Amino acid sequence: MAARPLKEIMEPGWADALEPVAERIAAMGDFLRAEIAAGRTYLPSGANVLRAFQQPFEEVRVLVVGQDPYPTPGHAIGLSFAVAPDVRPLPGSLENIFRELHADLGLGRPSNGDLTPWTRQGVLLLNRALTTAPRRPAAHRGKGWEEVTEQAIKALVARGTPLVSVLWGRDARNLRPQLGDFPAIESSHPSPMSA
Template structure:
């Protein structure tokens, strides 16, 4: 959990009710039950959207209960999983509000860009048993996530997007003079036709933020991936020379360069082992840049 959230929720994390929830989750693990999202992602909403950055809150109910879906942000799924039906309907509503909105390529549904821009994507329940929706409901998560809502509501004005009756109940006590509370049907295929598509919530949220805080406060709802074109890196040509034609100074410089190449390759291999991937051009560019910088410093 992000430090900013831990500081305001710490007392709730040591209550008997929450400790009971932890025991329940431990029991699920001991029974061999598959639980989503992965343990490291349960509080990812807090890391993507620290307390002070919240501008909009989108409330969900239960994490997705299929493999490679839930990762701690309501409505969001990781690639290569395609956007579930509710998220697809959110894209339709967004397109109505902003005609230039384009859903992610490949039908994907990763919403981390929204979270990083101040959209708190919070589920009422933070875990679920695989293939068993609502299996972790009423175990203690709801009290903690209600506290999250209360913490946000106690701070500066934000926009709450509450879709469906369960979400509406969660924001019932939010001060509507201080915050914008926008209610609509849930985007699920079972209910979206009852007013969700035309609710206009994405545009209304931005209009309220701009009116309250100025032009820079609006949310960029785009999910387009920005591709940065890399400039080609010219590879340094090293001429082969006879050993006797190389002076002591030149030999020392070449040997230094060779050591640097070896050292940087070791660095790149270490980074690869941590999950980063370098292609041959990137590795060559990194080696060349390192040698050039250190030779420059030594000259």
Template sequence: MNNVKLKTSWQKILENEFKKPYFIDLMSFINNEYRTKKVCPSKDDIFRCFNFFDFENTTLVILGQDPYHVPQMADGLSFSTRLNIKPKSLMNMFNELKTDLNITRTNCDLSDIASQNVLLLNTCLTVLENKPLSHANKGWEIFTDNIIKEIDCNLKNVIFLLMGNNAISKEALIVNNKQFIIKTSHPSPFSCHISFKNSKVFSKINNLLLSMNKSIIFW
């Protein structure tokens, strides 16, 4: 699996991780899971979020937890799905988008957003079907923490959208004061009401981008 080939400059960064002992152990475990069990997303989509733009162009990081565990729903991008089914968290994000910017979005495939230099990253990149968090604490968190650190160390003026306690816990990795952090509760039905609903998070992101003379995100 670590022979993955990307069309972007993320390839070099991922290759550095692939050589590390923790990642070799992780891939041994993950490869065995794919051989013997049903795993989401498909193998070809595990690193899909890194294939839409070059590392140095990263504008926004939206951090999720782990992929959808419903069969065929996960597509390698956090919160996104190619299925014509609206997951509840994504539905709440679309509701906020309507309230905030009066944009009605129906397409659950977020690849158009990813292509605007947005890293749709989960803290774990795989999960067993119907078993949420089943691949937590296997090594994926080390990998994604290192990705966040790489962005923080080498880039500036990157916006990090951290939704929910799991994502907010990653704030400690972002030490460069040239970055921007937006925190809300998770958009799931269980916590959306705490601070995600009516947060105007999408206009906040676009206003930050405008203040940096960057292109806004077309949500």
């Protein structure tokens, strides 16, 4: 199956920004199709794999980087740390994020874990690896997504417009040198296992 043009699968600004890694994105599509052909599934669902790149590229002002999607079926929606509105209980990472937002800023707890409203405010919720296998955290780490996410960050930096980054976890913190002089908040992953 031929790869679809990037402008058909993501916001046009992102399609331009990610053109240097279009072949890698196509190769990752081939990898995911091979997983399905072999009887294996992946998370998030196909329609959500590139969801982070649906928001306008030019509107990104805050970059939040996580490691990889939630491995629990029904949780990952293609935005780092976010879950579908009906997911209960919330993943521990998201609980910790909400707890810190309340402690640091006095913000009330959102009614659910869908962080889509954040994306409408210019927040890019990006994982280093955009897919994983069900119940297997980091299963797709090192398969090629990192090249895509590094290009996304490189393109954001090249714009020269204001950008603040939140780098949660070692994988995310390893991106700090790519951000140049842009401010970044670095911390351990908000997972209960590391927080």
